[in-house]
Amino acid sequence: MQHTIKEGETNSTLFLSGEIDMSNADSIKDIAIGLIKKKGDLIIHLKDVTYIDSSGISVFIEAHKNAMQNNVKCILKDVSKEVLKVIMMARLEEILIIE
Amino acid sequence: MGLSSYKEFSIHPDNLKHIRIYVKIFFIKLKIKSAQIDDLVLVIMEAVSNILKHAYDNKISKDTLKIKLKLEDKNLITVQIFDKGKLIKLNQFRSRNLKDVRAGGLGLFFIGEIMDKIKFMQTNKKWNNHLIISKKITIT
Numbered sequence: 001m002q003h004t005i006k007e008g009e010t011n012s013t014l015f016l017s018g019e020i021d022m023s024n025a026d027s028i029k030d031i032a033i034g035l036i037k038k039k040g041d042l043i044i045h046l047k048d049v050t051y052i053d054s055s056g057i058s059v060f061i062e063a064h065k066n067a068m069q070n071n072v073k074c075i076l077k078d079v080s081k082e083v084l085k086v087i088m089m090a091r092l093e094e095i096l097i098i099e
Numbered sequence: 100m101g102l103s104s105y106k107e108f109s110i111h112p113d114n115l116k117h118i119r120i121y122v123k124i125f126f127i128k129l130k131i132k133s134a135q136i137d138d139l140v141l142v143i144m145e146a147v148s149n150i151l152k153h154a155y156d157n158k159i160s161k162d163t164l165k166i167k168l169k170l171e172d173k174n175l176i177t178v179q180i181f182d183k184g185k186l187i188k189l190n191q192f193r194s195r196n197l198k199d200v201r202a203g204g205l206g207l208f209f210i211g212e213i214m215d216k217i218k219f220m221q222t223n224k225k226w227n228n229h230l231i232i233s234k235k236i237t238i239t
Contacts, residue, residue: 019116019119021112021115021116021144021148022112022115022148022151022152023112023113023115023116051119053141053144053145053148053206053209054145054148054205054206054208054209055148057205058205082137085137086141086209089209089212090205090208090209
């Protein structure tokens with residue numbers, strides 16, 4: 001898994017690529033929650049994520065909850081079909097913010 | 100690789116990607132529909148992740164786990180996963196309640212959603228935990 005961060009004035013963008021599983025989910029979660037606390041709204045780009053399991057979905061749940069607690073948004077953008085399938089299997093497509 | 104295959108992997112999160120490749124190649128060679136391959140790979144990875152988390156408390160070990168894959172008659176895939184970690188009581192896990200938006204329990208929920216049969220045993224002498232899961236599949 002690889003990641004790139006772009007920080008703006010009032011938000012940040014996290015670009016993820018590759019495979020997300022329990023070997024890297026905790027580090028992604030720390031990055032995402034750190035960005036929410038530092039910059040507010042977080043946009044996570046998922047176009048190039050080729051595999052995700054429940055550990056990865058848990059990252060989105062935790063980031064979403066953390067954003068709500070901080071009155072900001074965590075938006076999942078350009079979600080790859082591999083990721084969307086697992087989000088929908090978890091019945092989270094109407095809970096997480098997906099654009 | 101034929102109609103059945105087995106392989107052992109040491110208990111280490113870095114092996115997750117190797118396990119993914121191993122099981123995916125087996126299913127591709129059987130010419131299973133790609134959407135079903137994705138589902139089967141996800142289920143196996145959830146089961147293996149649960150072993151690392153719960154049977155080994157997220158600790159690396161020199162122990163191995165064994166994955167046995169078999170195409171049974173009538174397009175039935177059976178997956179067996181054996182480990183030597185601490186004995187797991189299935190009732191200590193709670194599958195996810197859909198109204199409860201939380202991170203835990205999703206893996207078990209996926210296994211239950213995708214597979215047709217799930218059996219969990221602790222009777223084998225060499226291995227402590229033994230999961231058997233099966234699903235009817237479609238060959239392309």
